[in-house]
Amino acid sequence: MIHPSLFLRRALQADAIFSGVSAVLLTLGGPAFAPLTNLPAGLLRETGLFLVAYAAFVGWLGTRATMLRALVMIVIAGNAAWTLASIALLFSGAVTPNLLGEAAIAMQAIVVGVLAELQYIGLRRSSGELAA
Numbered sequence: 001m002i003h004p005s006l007f008l009r010r011a012l013q014a015d016a017i018f019s020g021v022s023a024v025l026l027t028l029g030g031p032a033f034a035p036l037t038n039l040p041a042g043l044l045r046e047t048g049l050f051l052v053a054y055a056a057f058v059g060w061l062g063t064r065a066t067m068l069r070a071l072v073m074i075v076i077a078g079n080a081a082w083t084l085a086s087i088a089l090l091f092s093g094a095v096t097p098n099l100l101g102e103a104a105i106a107m108q109a110i111v112v113g114v115l116a117e118l119q120y121i122g123l124r125r126s127s128g129e130l131a132a
Contacts, residue, residue, distance in 0.1 A: 002067045012062030012075065015115045016055050022108070023051035039102030066095025072123050079116035083109045 004012075026033070028049025058075060061067055063070035086109035089095060090102060097105060 002069050002072075002123075003127035004064065004067055005125035005127075006070070007121050007125050008072065008119060009062050009064075011115060011118040011122045012058050015071065015075070015079070015119065016059030016062055018053035018111060018115065019051045019058060023048050025054050027052065037104055038098040039095055039101045039104075053131070069123070072119065075089075076116050076119045079112050079119065083113040083116065086112070 010038050026044045028048075030043045030044035030048060033039070033044055037044075061071060061075065067075075090105055095101075
């Protein structure tokens with residue numbers, strides 16, 4: 001267990017807010033965004049549904065006075081993996097987004113990558129391991 005820095009808690013809370021807004025937009029607006037971005041509606045909706053659970057978890061984690069270092073590292077690694085997977089998706093040929101779709105994927109990859117970096121900085125600023 002660590003005492004998270006205020007910086008780490010705020011970075012986690014920002015992640016929860018961004019993910020929560022994305023979850024609502026993608027889950028409810030997936031069918032409307034699909035023709036605008038030329039991305040599959042199912043992909044958008046399923047991504048949104050995943051983000052509902054993720055946002056709830058990260059939001060909960062961001063409110064803790066103490067937290068497991070491993071959970072924070074999982075969030076950071078997950079965000080880094082999400083960023084890399086988003087970039088890989090653009091080059092994979094698995095989807096053929098139009099310019100707006102490419103921009104949307106690239107922008108969210110940048111935001112998630114920045115959040116991962118901020119969370120890592122916040123983790124480094126946090127107090128060390130607590131005595132058992």
